[in-house]
Amino acid sequence: NAGVTQTPKFQVLKTGQSMTLQCAQDMNHEYMSWYRQDPGMGLRLIHYSVGAGITDQGEVPNGYNVSRSTTEDFPLRLLSAAPSQTSVYFCASSYSYNSGANVLTFGAGSRLTVL
Amino acid sequence: GQQVMQIPQYQHVQEGEDFTTYCNSSTTLSNIQWYKQRPGGHPVFLIQLVKSGEVKKQKRLTFQFGEAKKNSSLHITATQTTDVGTYFCVGSQGNLIFGKGTKLSVKP
Numbered sequence: 001n002a003g004v005t006q007t008p009k010f011q012v013l014k015t016g017q018s019m020t021l022q023c024a025q026d027m028n029h030e031y032m033s034w035y036r037q038d039p040g041m042g043l044r045l046i047h048y049s050v051g052a053g054i055t056d057q058g059e060v061p062n063g064y065n066v067s068r069s070t071t072e073d074f075p076l077r078l079l080s081a082a083p084s085q086t087s088v089y090f091c092a093s094s095y096s097y098n099s100g101a102n103v104l105t106f107g108a109g110s111r112l113t114v115l
Numbered sequence: 116g117q118q119v120m121q122i123p124q125y126q127h128v129q130e131g132e133d134f135t136t137y138c139n140s141s142t143t144l145s146n147i148q149w150y151k152q153r154p155g156g157h158p159v160f161l162i163q164l165v166k167s168g169e170v171k172k173q174k175r176l177t178f179q180f181g182e183a184k185k186n187s188s189l190h191i192t193a194t195q196t197t198d199v200g201t202y203f204c205v206g207s208q209g210n211l212i213f214g215k216g217t218k219l220s221v222k223p
Contacts, residue, residue: 023173099146099209
């Protein structure tokens, strides 16, 4: 049981490049989400999904795209990387979005640097 | 908007001293969760509190949920160097509302 798997762990991009952060979970969780973590800012929600085919914006969605074609996978796409997107990104999933079943399991994180 | 304020932002303690972090919500919560993130690591779930006035213990860690379900605390008795990390709360009210965390450092 791998839990939540994120790749890559580290990535360096140049301004304007695009890339995709991969996230996969094998727990049959309905809810998946992406966060970015910056010093002093805590975890901020980028996008989330409550099930396959359904996505919605979080607190800081600009510059990012997501899709949820399967229950297992929830990739995060950076369309045109900017230095402000330098951060640590975490994918997290939970059984459900509903209270009582919304304990999050986090991936190991992806550290992204944009030059 | 909905907020969960967490204090203090940083806490430096001598090994063996106690530590407490507090979370306060502007609105009533359905439940509150606590997570620990070791330096360089990812958040790991510690516990979930659901009932008004609930108190739960995990070895040296004591978690409380206020009577009004708007505040919560995590208390660590006799800290050890293994307790180092950031502790943050997550309030649930339909959506999840994250506290910014308390970074704990422990001096041996």
